[in-house]
Amino acid sequence: MRHLLDTQSLSRDDALRILDIAEDMASTQQREVKKLPTLRGKTIVNLFFEDSTRTRISFEAAAKRLSADVINFSAKGSSVSKGESLQDTAQTLQAMGADAVVIRHGASGAPRTLASSGWITAGVVNAGDGTHEHPTQALLDAFTMRKRRWGADSRGRDLAGMRVTIVGDVLHSRVARSNVWLLNTLGAHVTLVAPPTLVPQDVSAWPADVVYDLDEAIGAAPDAIMMLRIQLERMNAAYFPTEREYSRRWGLSNDRLAALKGDSIVMHPGPMNRGLEISAAAADSGRSTVLEQVSNGVSVRMAALYLLLAGAERDADANPTSPHSNTEENAR
Numbered sequence: 001m002r003h004l005l006d007t008q009s010l011s012r013d014d015a016l017r018i019l020d021i022a023e024d025m026a027s028t029q030q031r032e033v034k035k036l037p038t039l040r041g042k043t044i045v046n047l048f049f050e051d052s053t054r055t056r057i058s059f060e061a062a063a064k065r066l067s068a069d070v071i072n073f074s075a076k077g078s079s080v081s082k083g084e085s086l087q088d089t090a091q092t093l094q095a096m097g098a099d100a101v102v103i104r105h106g107a108s109g110a111p112r113t114l115a116s117s118g119w120i121t122a123g124v125v126n127a128g129d130g131t132h133e134h135p136t137q138a139l140l141d142a143f144t145m146r147k148r149r150w151g152a153d154s155r156g157r158d159l160a161g162m163r164v165t166i167v168g169d170v171l172h173s174r175v176a177r178s179n180v181w182l183l184n185t186l187g188a189h190v191t192l193v194a195p196p197t198l199v200p201q202d203v204s205a206w207p208a209d210v211v212y213d214l215d216e217a218i219g220a221a222p223d224a225i226m227m228l229r230i231q232l233e234r235m236n237a238a239y240f241p242t243e244r245e246y247s248r249r250w251g252l253s254n255d256r257l258a259a260l261k262g263d264s265i266v267m268h269p270g271p272m273n274r275g276l277e278i279s280a281a282a283a284d285s286g287r288s289t290v291l292e293q294v295s296n297g298v299s300v301r302m303a304a305l306y307l308l309l310a311g312a313e314r315d316a317d318a319n320p321t322s323p324h325s326n327t328e329e330n331a332r
């Protein structure tokens, strides 16, 4: 794998490969010493042009646990605020010898521009671009669903037959887009629920059903319900009358939580607006996978970085978590 830019073009085989390697990575994260030598000598740059807490920290933890050197770059306080272009920033990173660049950017398509520009030779991972995609988030969500469903028996399995309902600000959500494509590739059935004003215009081309009534969607007994954050920072107009009204119609309230079928899980990518799209009781309930999603995120990102930076250099059977897997050759 050269880059990880989206899930729309990710094949089922590649997706399962990432998820299965993430399983291997997760099993090492129970050890007392969590660090693997796999990416020793590699340099990974986290290039964040948009605010982020968990995604940036998660990529940093993933890279460090694989023994890579990590350089964190955030646009605030950098020359980007002096007007430096993506091209100049990228060329600076190239000159510093970056092997992989993890980029979050407000403009949809920025990671692809970087990957295809010729400015850098590094592998590019999209950590969220505008309202376009957030592939590692969808992969960690799929990992979480698969784990809840199959437990220790998850390897090699897809999500065939699972019903996933994604609720809220679909219009502005790269998490929703990446999930729709990946879940479809893995055989799950996706239903989107949103106020009509927050449904994208091109949704008819997506492999998902759209309904407007959350109680109706819950009545269909989904296996997982994923609540999206209302992205006020991307809203340039009023998309719903009031927060109270939004919460009443599209929020996961305590009553709706109680109406979910016995084994269904409640997901949220974070950061949550407690009391708006999700009640505190729902966020903290035993059904909530919010914190599992965060820990799984580190394993999934370790897998992605491994495949980008080491996967091609070794034979396919090599165990990425073996203490001896850092050969002289790829240490150079």
Ligand code: NCD
Residues within 6 Å of the ligand: 054, 055, 128, 134, 137, 174, 175, 228, 229, 231, 269, 270, 271
């Ligand atoms: C998401 C994002 O930034 O796209 N957050 C995340 O990566 N965990 C979703 C959001 O901000 O609502």
